Amino acid sequence: MISPAGAPPPLVAVVGPTATGKSGLGVALASLLGGEVVNADAMALYRGMDVGTAKLAPGERGDVAHHLLDVLDVTETASVAAYQRAARAVIEDLRAAGRTPVLVGGSGLYVQAVVDELEFPGTDATLRAELEAELAAVGPGVLHTRLATVDPAAAAVVLPSNGRRIVRALEVVALTGRPFPARLETGGPPRYDAVLLGVDRPTGELDERLARRVARMFAAGLVAETRTLLDHGLREGRTASRALGYQQVVAALDGHGDLGTAAADTVRATRRFVRRQRSWFRRDRRIVWLGPGPDLLERALRTLKA
Template sequence: MTRLVAVVGPTATGKSDLGIALAAALHGEVINADAMQLYRGMDIGTAKLRPAERAGVPHHLLDVLDVTEAASVAAYQRAARAVVERLLAAGRTPVLVGGSGLYVQAVVDELDFPGTDPALRAGLEAELAHRGPAALHARLADVDPAAAEVVLPSNGRRIVRALEVIALTGRPFPARLSTGGTPRYDAVLLGVDRPTAELDERVARRVARMFAAGLVDETRDLLGRGLREGRTASRALGYQQVLDALDGGGDLEAAAAETVRATRRFVRRQRSWFRRDPRIRWLEAGHGDPIAEARRHVGS
């Protein structure tokens, strides 16, 4: 029986290579679950595989947004599920690959996402710009203390979303989604990880390669496409640090060092998210044969 397979885990663990190998072995196709790889032109900084590196395996949901557009998990959910169900109906194995935990869970579990109200959102964003995130976070703490404990006081965009959802639904904001929820598919979830010290070193090497490969020039090109106006894309790791450097005198060495630090922090958050889900079967990349082990878990 054809099943959905999800390959998840922190950045720089080797998910992309494993996903391609599994898709090739299982007569499948890859579905991107990295929020930043949705963006056209954000190639170097997201470690997006070039077409020649995809081993002939079809990939879906890459390069579907302009950098001026805000990524939406609800829109992603609709698009990804459509691909999953089309592949399953055709007898092909969908292989969902990425480290954006909420995006993965939005596909594999029955999650509903509240809509948005443009006028309400605009008012909250104007207040955020005028008063700053701390004031809005204090309001969130008044109306939903549990959400305020999870949402960082500096994360203005998420604070605005929390207040918007509370106002629209009259219910608490689900800031920390439960894992192991009601499954939508009979999916196999595979986690890829490495020891912390090894992964820290891989992150440093990856960032060095990105800067050497032209991340700064790519960022300058994206500025011409509206990167600075993109609420989601402009905050992507690497691009945000290069933008800060270009705005502040051009210390690119410092930008690279800060990208390493920020990516390592992000890795810890990803690990924490995925380790909460007891359904994930963990593979340790770099030891043994993770492809063979993954195929055993899938049952092929």
């Protein structure tokens, strides 16, 4: 894609479900466009979570710089608001330097927070702690009933089993006196002159790829990696402990099934996650979807030039 003379390069985003080939395409595009990759996978923010997130090894990144990988300890909570600030700072520095930022990842809200003007309400540590203690004591159902009373629209969107999101919704309502923006994906005008490329594969093919990927992860040392992360506080990490693969291995290490069960559970959970990713990204009509094929890179370049 050619920018007008003197204009900074546009933002290119490569998005879509897990295991579709986004990372490889992102590196190839960044290399050809004179750009750098900005990670938009929430779990790839964590140091030490390499095998289970299918993070590209340094040798697979070629000469392309990558940003926002390995920036959090597993005990830290990932925040989309903090990510938004960090990603935008990187993108704006790259564009000012004439480098093309290539945003790559499948975390829908993280992508949306960068490419569109979204605002995230603040937080209050004391209130959050009180709500989380109540969640632990009475369970998400009771809190969801309260949410339905104070913010019926949010309760209609937030699952009754999603305790973390219920707590956040109640916190926002209490702090702002306004409804919780549960449908963040619908709000905010575009921030950048962004081109969004979506990468997907037929469901049957992707299911097979997911099963093979999980098998490779277990063969490549996911269990050993999880043990190491447990020594570094994985259980205490509110975000990292929920990462697919790791939570299933932890359950097996705790005696809830064996590692074979953990692998099968990881495949099933990842397939469910893919359905949620598709649902999120398919709402965005700006995304140009690219199917698999040996000419994927060429088709992506043609789209950028169009």
